[in-house]
Amino acid sequence: MRSSLSHYSSCTSCMFTPFGTTEEQENLAIKQYRTLERKEVLCLPKHKFQSLYVIQHGVLKTYQAEVDGKELIRGFYFAGEILGYEAIYTGHYLFSAAALTETVVCEVPYENFLELLHSNPELQKRILYLISRQLNIGSYLVSSTAAQRLAAFLIDLSVRLHPSEIKREFILPMSRQDIGNYLRLTAETISRVFSRFQKNKIIAINHKKVYLKQPEKLKQIADGLLATPILL
Amino acid sequence: MRSSLSHYSSCTSCMFTPFGTTEEQENLAIKQYRTLERKEVLCLPKHKFQSLYVIQHGVLKTYQAEVDGKELIRGFYFAGEILGYEAIYTGHYLFSAAALTETVVCEVPYENFLELLHSNPELQKRILYLISRQLNIGSYLVSSTAAQRLAAFLIDLSVRLHPSEIKREFILPMSRQDIGNYLRLTAETISRVFSRFQKNKIIAINHKKVYLKQPEKLKQIADGLLATPILL
DNA sequence: CGCTGGATTGAGGCCGATCAACTTCAGTGG
């Protein structure tokens, strides 16, 4: 059952560790962690669903292949988040997942996950909390304008990139192309809106480094307020 | 704890019934059902999250108020589905929910829900399945064209309106306005695309009554294939 | 019968896509 790949090893520090003794976990082969190089692919669509993945650190993107060979990005995953819930329903993975940075994930076989949940009411509560959070992520994808979606995306990143604190300055882990793909905009539009935000002193951006100068204005844009005054 | 409204009564037939004895359920005040008239509102945003709602039959829409007083529809809910997961994360309801038809919902206080889940591994499994399903719903909202989104919406409806079987003919429970609002299109665009679909013999539509003449073509459109040949 | 709200259809404007040129950057090897 346990893979023999060399980059697997036992996991000693993740959200599942506080629950159950080490021995219990070893006996059940509850989980194991795995490091991914940049661009390395984690799970493939159509493969049988077996495990959830808890991201220890790093960033992943999930995507589907489109008819014309292009990819369609469905989400980004950061440290502390869990990947794979969508597959419970269908029984097989719907997306591919690729690492955007060097990433460490903790693989938890679904059967063990269910047992763990059952034996730990606190963990069950926490997992439902995390799933609920997941349900709300990406709700801004349906915003009407490019500025709204990108503003919401930046706020989202600032919250999710660093689990403990909200930072005003951070490094974009993905390309303009990937941001555009996720927000259903082109890379050119992303670039243009970044430039507008910068010109209006809402953010400062230099390549991958972003600084949110006026997070509250970003929030207002994301919420659909200040439509014209800022955009021009 | 139990509301005194007259239209409350004990629930004898829903997905939670098979689990636990009737006596257990009564002692815990696990759940109760409630009938809603058309346009009646169920839960209000900012109110403290306390219960999940299992839809027995009928249709609900969830929506947020926008700045200009307009509403923003976040989802539709049909028989067998559960409403309220999003609120676990924030601790208060994010949306209002309004009945589109006469609707019966089963209210399950979250604390009891957690207990039920813990005491019934099978129920736990089923709930995770339902949540996973929920995560996939509405993924078509990010499709690029109006025809793609509306085609996907029709397929979605045909599956979710009747839990047991997929019907090719059904009644739209919501207005063009509501469909457009949900898909981030205008009612006019919905109307125009319906007309195009009808002209191309993909569907037959008369007011609220829809018949999917070529469901497979609808699927192709939803998937982004057949872009030009059908649209013109 | 007239009224009212939803649905349909048409004409014009705007936002983002497309296509293209140019710049910048990261990686490579001489």
Add this chain to the structure above:
DNA sequence: CCACTGAAGTTGATCGGCCTCAATCCAGCG
């Protein structure tokens, strides 16, 4: 150290799909 190269990012000009505004049609109903 620097020239070379390909990928990523920026910026401009044009095109097209959806929105806006408006008129008309239609069904349900007092």
